[in-house]
Amino acid sequence: MTTKQIEVSILDVPYRLACSPETEGALLEAVARVDAEMAKIRNNSNVRGTDRIAVMAALSLASELLRLQSSVRHGEAFPAEEIRRTMQQMNEQLGTVIEQYSMQ
Secondary structure: OOOEEEEEEEOOEEEEEEEOHHHHHHHHHHHHHHHHHHHHHHHHOOOOOHHHHHHHHHHHHHHHHHHHHHHHHOOOOOOHHHHHHHHHHHHHHHHHHHHHHHHO
8 A cells, every 4th residue: 555645734733644545635634624623622611731632522422422322323314425434434534633642
C-alpha cells in the first residue's frame, strides 16, 4: 500500500498526516469534521485549552456514533452509507489525534 503525506490544519495548528491515496478524501472530510467540531466547542463553551477541546470533540463525535449504532440495532432507518461514512470518519479522527500526540 502506498502512503502519502498531506498537510492539514485543525484549529489553525498544522499537522502532517499519512494516508493512502484511496483514503485521502475521507481523511480530509474527517479533518474538516474535527476542525468544525473543535471550533464549535471553542467558540460556544467555556472549555479552554486545545487538549480539553480535543477531548470534548472526541466525546461529542463518539456520542454521535453510538447514537447511530443504537438506532441501527433498534431497527430505525438510517442509510447504510451515512453510517459507514460516520464510522470511517470517527476512526480516522481518532487516528489523527493519536498521531498528533505521538509527534509531540
